[in-house]
Amino acid sequence: MAPTGSDEPPRTASEPAPPTPLSRLAELHGVAPAYSPSPGRTVAAPDSALVAVLAALGVDASTPEAVRDALARHEAATAERLLPPTLVAWGGLAPAPLAELPAGTRLRIATEQGEELTSAGHLPPGVHRLSATAPDGRTADTHLVVAPTRLPAPPGRAHGLLVQLYSLLSRRSWGMGDLGDLTELTAWAGRALGAGFVQVNPLHAAVPGEPTDPSPYRPSSRRFPDPVHLRVEDVPEYPYAEDRDRLSALLERAGRLRDSVLRKGALIDRDAVWALKREALEAVCAVPLGPGRQAAYDDFLAEEGRALEDHATWCALAEVHGSDWRSWPTALRDPRSGATARARAELRHRVDFHGRLAWLTEAQLSAAQRSGREAGMSVGLVHDLAVGVHPDGADAWAQQEYFAAGMSVGAPPDAFNARGQDWGLPPWRPDRLAACGYDPYRRLLRALLRNAGALRIDHVMGLFRLWWIPAGGPPTEGTYVRYDAEAMLAILVLEASRAGALVIGEDLGTVEPGVREALQERGVLGTSVLWFERDWEGDGLPLPPEAWRADCLATATTHDLPSTAARFTGEHVELRDRLGLSTRPLDEERTAAATDVREWLALLSRLGLLRGPSGGSPASAEEAEIQAVHRFLLRTPARLIGVWLPDTVGDRRPQNLPGTWDEYPNWRLPVADAEGRPVTLEELAASPRLHALIDVLRDPGGPAGSPEGPQDPAGRAP
Numbered sequence: 001m002a003p004t005g006s007d008e009p010p011r012t013a014s015e016p017a018p019p020t021p022l023s024r025l026a027e028l029h030g031v032a033p034a035y036s037p038s039p040g041r042t043v044a045a046p047d048s049a050l051v052a053v054l055a056a057l058g059v060d061a062s063t064p065e066a067v068r069d070a071l072a073r074h075e076a077a078t079a080e081r082l083l084p085p086t087l088v089a090w091g092g093l094a095p096a097p098l099a100e101l102p103a104g105t106r107l108r109i110a111t112e113q114g115e116e117l118t119s120a121g122h123l124p125p126g127v128h129r130l131s132a133t134a135p136d137g138r139t140a141d142t143h144l145v146v147a148p149t150r151l152p153a154p155p156g157r158a159h160g161l162l163v164q165l166y167s168l169l170s171r172r173s174w175g176m177g178d179l180g181d182l183t184e185l186t187a188w189a190g191r192a193l194g195a196g197f198v199q200v201n202p203l204h205a206a207v208p209g210e211p212t213d214p215s216p217y218r219p220s221s222r223r224f225p226d227p228v229h230l231r232v233e234d235v236p237e238y239p240y241a242e243d244r245d246r247l248s249a250l251l252e253r254a255g256r257l258r259d260s261v262l263r264k265g266a267l268i269d270r271d272a273v274w275a276l277k278r279e280a281l282e283a284v285c286a287v288p289l290g291p292g293r294q295a296a297y298d299d300f301l302a303e304e305g306r307a308l309e310d311h312a313t314w315c316a317l318a319e320v321h322g323s324d325w326r327s328w329p330t331a332l333r334d335p336r337s338g339a340t341a342r343a344r345a346e347l348r349h350r351v352d353f354h355g356r357l358a359w360l361t362e363a364q365l366s367a368a369q370r371s372g373r374e375a376g377m378s379v380g381l382v383h384d385l386a387v388g389v390h391p392d393g394a395d396a397w398a399q400q401e402y403f404a405a406g407m408s409v410g411a412p413p414d415a416f417n418a419r420g421q422d423w424g425l426p427p428w429r430p431d432r433l434a435a436c437g438y439d440p441y442r443r444l445l446r447a448l449l450r451n452a453g454a455l456r457i458d459h460v461m462g463l464f465r466l467w468w469i470p471a472g473g474p475p476t477e478g479t480y481v482r483y484d485a486e487a488m489l490a491i492l493v494l495e496a497s498r499a500g501a502l503v504i505g506e507d508l509g510t511v512e513p514g515v516r517e518a519l520q521e522r523g524v525l526g527t528s529v530l531w532f533e534r535d536w537e538g539d540g541l542p543l544p545p546e547a548w549r550a551d552c553l554a555t556a557t558t559h560d561l562p563s564t565a566a567r568f569t570g571e572h573v574e575l576r577d578r579l580g581l582s583t584r585p586l587d588e589e590r591t592a593a594a595t596d597v598r599e600w601l602a603l604l605s606r607l608g609l610l611r612g613p614s615g616g617s618p619a620s621a622e623e624a625e626i627q628a629v630h631r632f633l634l635r636t637p638a639r640l641i642g643v644w645l646p647d648t649v650g651d652r653r654p655q656n657l658p659g660t661w662d663e664y665p666n667w668r669l670p671v672a673d674a675e676g677r678p679v680t681l682e683e684l685a686a687s688p689r690l691h692a693l694i695d696v697l698r699d700p701g702g703p704a705g706s707p708e709g710p711q712d713p714a715g716r717a718p
Contacts, residue, residue: 031054050479102134107120147490148497150521161642166667176268178231179364182198190376197379200381204389206228208220231364314335323392335398368451379502408422411467419474422474438487442491466480505527507527566652607632
């Protein structure tokens with residue numbers, strides 16, 4: 001094996017390391033031999049990481065001789081290659097590599113629309129097949145992605161709600177929020193609040209287990225939604241199920257489960273909810289479909305094809321052998337084996353059950369989006385795409401050829417986490433994606449955009465590069481692997497434009513130069529969070545509203561950050577200290593947080609945004625401050641303004657506290673008021689505090705926003 005590094009200090013950006021055969025080989029395959037955690041500083045990736053990552057890409061670099069052979073093979077293949085496996089054409093114009101082909105090269109383009117073209121003139125949008133034959137006999141068969149130049153801007157300015165669906169319980173929920181609740185929320189928010197959108201957490205299918213991983217960002221499948229979100233009573237076959245006593249008993253148990261969360265302070269128990277719903281759905285799915293419904297289901301099965309068959313097969317096999325497919329009998333670990341085909345036939349009733357659940361869930365998602373648009377929303381639902389999938393789940397089993405074996409995605413060490421992060425998600429292989437014309441990525445986007453007015457992409461920087469960590473190693477022993485960002489963006493723009501949807505990239509944290517500019521060029525909106533918007537290259541003070549970018553979703557907080565009330569009261573500092581997450585003594589953390597708040601309050605005060613009583617009733621200082629924050633967001637040019645739903649009722653608790661596992665109830669908290677009492681959807685709709693905050697967004701200059709003179713932020717210590 002190659003050496004694993006040295007004891008030399010990190011090199012600065014002005015002192016690049018001389019290239020080695022291994023580093024040259026790595027760069028040729030998109031593997032970074034070094035990275036820059038901060039301006040002016042370069043850190044070399046361990047040679048062991050380069051060797052391991054190259055192996056995961058099918059390149060042997062285990063010895064100096066192997067490296068030399070791999071370099072020679074790559075040079076020979078490059079000289080022989082006529083075109084790369086995927087080309088991008090923006091706006092229908094021929095891509096530059098075609099102009100560089102030898103004179104006399106013959107082209108044939110088979111378009112998605114079924115046309116045959118012999119030149120790359122003005123090309124229709126789509127993913128086409130391009131064949132080229134050069135005079136010297138070399139040939140190429142390439143995927144040609146033709147995408148609009150950019151996505152259109154949002155249709156006017158809009159405000160909307162951000163919510164983790166599981167946390168939104170109504171009087172009809174079965175212990176966690178469901179798609180019936182989402183349909184009610186979109187209809188109410190659009191009609192009563194003037195909202196243009198509702199953004200939800202990823203609704204991807206989870207990996208079943210005891211207990212199930214509650215994180216929506218480590219799903220079994222990103223392609224299919226989780227049936228735990230179904231409103232069982234809204235399934236058309238529900239009234240015709242034969243065992244009414246059984247269903248009545250399940251409804252009673254669901255009511256007790258709901259009340260335990262809303263009245264007794266219990267945490268959301270996803271496994272208990274699913275156990276009840278699965279039993280009820282088995283009774284409901286025993287009802288034969290009518291001819292029209294059967295035809296619709298058959299169409300769904302045909303449209304989803306092998307992807308749904310694989311997903312449903314994995315679900316059925318997991319019921320028998322457990323959810324970790326690597327522990328299954330060897331022959332079943334291959335989704336294309338004869339043993340798997342036989343098992344699918346033997347379990348056909350369970351396979352059909354899981355296929356039908358995917359169809360039912362898709363239908364209720366469609367109803368939620370339709371409800372929002374009918375209520376006047378300009379966008380509707382904003383779905384969330386997680387950055388990856390669970391290594392044990394359905395996608396990792398069904399798409400093994402596209403995932404890098406023995407690798408995990410994470411983040412390198414930085415100023416916020418000296419140890420780096422390992423998210424436990426297997427990365428897609430960029431070479432395999434390019435070779436198939438990004439087929440799994442295209443189909444994933446198409447499925448998510450089917451019932452969405454917009455798509456939020458978690459860690460959108462992953463379209464450009466991801467931090468790969470070899471199995472068994474710490475995050476510090478990883479390196480970046482680059483993806484073809486132009487192709488990834490082109491597919492994204494193509495599919496979103498076809499769906500008439502916006503795209504929002506979560507581009508928080510460390511972002512390499514040029515990424516935000518590339519996203520903006522293609523019409524992908526960014527994400528701006530108030531507490532991070534400071535003049536980092538100047539005095540470090542809060543950024544005035546006119547200096548914010550326009551092409552973004554602007555918010556006060558997110559699911560991974562403290563609520564706005566917790567920021568102003570300092571409760572997030574106490575929470576982190578109790579859980580041992582603080583990196584400084586408590587007094588220092590308190591001082592830093594108080595300074596942060598004072599600086600923001602000073603700016604809000606100078607702008608005249610801190611105001612007194614709202615709507616004729618006294619408002620607490622905390623409510624006035626939260627309202628001021630949202631008046632500030634309106635002062636920015638941001639095209640979309642998002643309101644974290646728990647902020648509307650003063651919830652103190654984050655939905656997720658990064659750095660914790662079982663120390664904090666991540667992803668299991670219902671929306672609650674300032675005292676920690678869970679608040680139902682019906683109570684939210686009647687909340688004076690919520691309506692006072694939304695009035696700020698609907699009519700910032702009206703009576704609800706009448707200034708009473710600036711307040712002195714120093715008059716009250718956070």
